[in-house]
Amino acid sequence: MSNVYSVIMAGGKGTRFWPASREARPKQLLAIGSNESMIRQTVTRLGDLCPAERSIIVTGASHVADIRTQIPELPAANILAEPTGRNTAPCVALAAAVVAKRDPEGIMAVFPADHVITDPAKLIAVVNNVATFLDRHPDRLVTIGIEPAFAETGYGYIQKGAALANGLFAVEAFREKPDLPTAEEYVASGAYLWNAGMFFWKATTILTMIERHMPDLMKAIAPLADAIGTPAFDDVMAKVYPTLPSESIDYGVMEKAAAEGSVVVAPADPGWNDVGSWRSLYDLLAPDANGNRSEGELIAIESTGVLARSDKRLIAVVGVDDVVVVETPDAILVVHKEKAQLVKNVVDELKRRGRTDLL
Amino acid sequence: MSNVYSVIMAGGKGTRFWPASREARPKQLLAIGSNESMIRQTVTRLGDLCPAERSIIVTGASHVADIRTQIPELPAANILAEPTGRNTAPCVALAAAVVAKRDPEGIMAVFPADHVITDPAKLIAVVNNVATFLDRHPDRLVTIGIEPAFAETGYGYIQKGAALANGLFAVEAFREKPDLPTAEEYVASGAYLWNAGMFFWKATTILTMIERHMPDLMKAIAPLADAIGTPAFDDVMAKVYPTLPSESIDYGVMEKAAAEGSVVVAPADPGWNDVGSWRSLYDLLAPDANGNRSEGELIAIESTGVLARSDKRLIAVVGVDDVVVVETPDAILVVHKEKAQLVKNVVDELKRRGRTDLL
Numbered sequence: 001m002s003n004v005y006s007v008i009m010a011g012g013k014g015t016r017f018w019p020a021s022r023e024a025r026p027k028q029l030l031a032i033g034s035n036e037s038m039i040r041q042t043v044t045r046l047g048d049l050c051p052a053e054r055s056i057i058v059t060g061a062s063h064v065a066d067i068r069t070q071i072p073e074l075p076a077a078n079i080l081a082e083p084t085g086r087n088t089a090p091c092v093a094l095a096a097a098v099v100a101k102r103d104p105e106g107i108m109a110v111f112p113a114d115h116v117i118t119d120p121a122k123l124i125a126v127v128n129n130v131a132t133f134l135d136r137h138p139d140r141l142v143t144i145g146i147e148p149a150f151a152e153t154g155y156g157y158i159q160k161g162a163a164l165a166n167g168l169f170a171v172e173a174f175r176e177k178p179d180l181p182t183a184e185e186y187v188a189s190g191a192y193l194w195n196a197g198m199f200f201w202k203a204t205t206i207l208t209m210i211e212r213h214m215p216d217l218m219k220a221i222a223p224l225a226d227a228i229g230t231p232a233f234d235d236v237m238a239k240v241y242p243t244l245p246s247e248s249i250d251y252g253v254m255e256k257a258a259a260e261g262s263v264v265v266a267p268a269d270p271g272w273n274d275v276g277s278w279r280s281l282y283d284l285l286a287p288d289a290n291g292n293r294s295e296g297e298l299i300a301i302e303s304t305g306v307l308a309r310s311d312k313r314l315i316a317v318v319g320v321d322d323v324v325v326v327e328t329p330d331a332i333l334v335v336h337k338e339k340a341q342l343v344k345n346v347v348d349e350l351k352r353r354g355r356t357d358l359l
Numbered sequence: 360m361s362n363v364y365s366v367i368m369a370g371g372k373g374t375r376f377w378p379a380s381r382e383a384r385p386k387q388l389l390a391i392g393s394n395e396s397m398i399r400q401t402v403t404r405l406g407d408l409c410p411a412e413r414s415i416i417v418t419g420a421s422h423v424a425d426i427r428t429q430i431p432e433l434p435a436a437n438i439l440a441e442p443t444g445r446n447t448a449p450c451v452a453l454a455a456a457v458v459a460k461r462d463p464e465g466i467m468a469v470f471p472a473d474h475v476i477t478d479p480a481k482l483i484a485v486v487n488n489v490a491t492f493l494d495r496h497p498d499r500l501v502t503i504g505i506e507p508a509f510a511e512t513g514y515g516y517i518q519k520g521a522a523l524a525n526g527l528f529a530v531e532a533f534r535e536k537p538d539l540p541t542a543e544e545y546v547a548s549g550a551y552l553w554n555a556g557m558f559f560w561k562a563t564t565i566l567t568m569i570e571r572h573m574p575d576l577m578k579a580i581a582p583l584a585d586a587i588g589t590p591a592f593d594d595v596m597a598k599v600y601p602t603l604p605s606e607s608i609d610y611g612v613m614e615k616a617a618a619e620g621s622v623v624v625a626p627a628d629p630g631w632n633d634v635g636s637w638r639s640l641y642d643l644l645a646p647d648a649n650g651n652r653s654e655g656e657l658i659a660i661e662s663t664g665v666l667a668r669s670d671k672r673l674i675a676v677v678g679v680d681d682v683v684v685v686e687t688p689d690a691i692l693v694v695h696k697e698k699a700q701l702v703k704n705v706v707d708e709l710k711r712r713g714r715t716d717l718l
Contacts, residue, residue: 299708301698301704314689314691314717316693316705318693318702318704319701331675332684332686334674334675334676335675335679336678342660346675
């Protein structure tokens with residue numbers, strides 16, 4: 001489909017992957033569970049859908065150089081550099097304006113830079129199906145919903161409404177990350193899917209939606225949209241982008257659009273993992289004979305359920321179960337698998353201690 | 360007392376302290392729980408008892424240089440270099456021959472190099488008491504027995520017999536490391552003390568005992584004893600020492616001497632800790648507000664009972680309890696406190712993998 005543009009959101013920090021991830025080296029630039037960085041895998045996996053000229057990456061200005069090195073095939077103009085993060089709504093609005101300017105009929109396929117898809121062919125098939133639907137229903141916003149494998153409390157959920165054509169469903173509502181009993185109800189009902197942060201829409205449609213639901217954002221971004229493709233663009237970015245209202249596309253548009261009946265979900269099961277924490281890497285890797293996983297050299301004595309990830313040094317574990325041990329040149333982390341979400345508290349504590357050298 | 364010679368046994372490897380201890384850097388050379396190495400602390404603490412001229416250290420030949428650096432006040436002739444370890448009986452025999460040659464009335468006070476004594480004044484008082492006893496009973500072998508604080512299964516025990524003068528007791532028998540029920544019986548009975556590996560005897564007496572109970576050793580060591588104080592000593596050491604029968608002084612002499620009624624024990628409570636494993640270091644250090652101990656920088660989130668020892672890098676623990684985390688430039692260890700004895704299995708595995716660089 002020659003009017004689909006991939007837009008890869010690569011602005012996150014990935015504090016839950018400390019000490020592997022740092023401010024200068026965020027999660028999407030790491031090779032987690034693979035030899036290639038997450039963003040390299042993301043772009044490669046979408047290659048059949050979108051060639052380099054129709055692949056756009058939005059990232060923090062300080063990471064542009066690394067991304068140009070990792071994704072050399074992308075034209076420089078396809079890497080949009082945020083001087084400072086303003087959450088996802090301004091990011092989406094900018095990308096939509098860029099796509100719309102190049103192709104008024106252009107369709108955006110928005111993906112996070114740092115998820116894993118183990119069955120990319122399935123993903124491409126779903127996206128093609130969605131694009132066909134959008135051709136016929138250009139006024140809709142479409143998202144992918146992952147068939148829930150279990151009652152995960154770490155994801156938002158999408159509540160399905162009426163069945164539509166092509167195996168898609170109306171979206172009744174978006175639901176916040178639930179507690180465990182609620183998650184169990186969701187999964188038992190069969191009416192809920194995991195929200196994987198993937199979106200599909202005509203560029204001009206999302207701009208219309210943002211105008212409707214976030215008029216202040218559209219007003220503030222107008223001079224920036226005008227400057228796209230002109231020599232003044234970088235200057236206007238530096239001046240205007242930091243002033244844009246910081247908001248997520250989910251809260252700013254998607255929830256309200258769902259209430260209006262404008263949002264559609266495509267259920268999918270493409271082996272998706274948001275690799276949200278060290279626990280996710282543990283789940284991704286295959287266990288050895290002792291039930292342990294390692295990237296780097298591990299000696300395990302009377303230990304099981306361990307993930308050891310080492311940049312260089314040997315890791316030895318004795319009499320411990322269910323922990324993740326991560327070694328890097330300047331810091332070591334030992335975290336219980338069930339508490340992997342708390343790693344961001346370590347980053348907070350480092351800030352409190354003024355250890356900017358470790359951030 | 361001007362005829363007491365301290366003999367410090369510094370030949371051990373300390374594999375249970377890997378990765379801090381290595382073959383080139385055994386436990387007694389490490390600063391564990393202090394700023395000074397264990398052997399430095401040992402020599403210092405005995406200084407009131409034995410000045411440098413009457414302090415002797417027996418160690419492996421490869422460690423002599425480090426020990427000369429750490430204990431510069433010792434005359435070179437007071438450091439006896441074993442070309443290869445032959446356990447403690449040959450070590451004691453050699454030291455006894457050296458002491459006897461310098462002073463036929465000399466008393467040996469034998470100490471391990473790598474234990475901790477938090478109340479050295481108490482220890483000195485006990486040793487002085489023992490030396491007074493030995494003056495009157497020069498044919499006896501005396502050991503110190505530590506009042507047991509709990510049913511420890513990691514130490515040998517000394518069974519007390521009849522009470523003697525000076526608060527000492529006859530030794531009924533030496534007992535092997537017991538299982539837990541036996542240890543509990545021992546402690547409940549009040550008749551048993553921990554064996555701390557400290558011995559006191561007239562040099563000529565122990566030589567007589569070794570002659571009686573280990574005649575092969577005395578025969579084999581004769582040329583070496585003759586060479587003491589001559590230029591030929593080092594050559595004879597290199598030739599003869601490796602051929603000596605390898606045996607512990609405990610099995611070779613002490614048990615048999617106890618059966619004959621020749622052994623006496625002085626109960627003591629000088630804050631002794633054999634620092635036998637990482638668990639011991641945990642017990643030695645004072646906890647912080649979260650119940651954790653650290654040497655080096657630690658961040659602990661929802662974790663307690665943790666010991667973090669770091670050469671250089673920050674250690675962060677999240678959601679783990681009761682583990683010891685040790686970082687060194689080339690290896691990381693995470694061991695449950697209750698399994699600290701199994702660290703030597705890591706060293707075995709390193710040998711199996713041919714990782715001599717980490718031994």
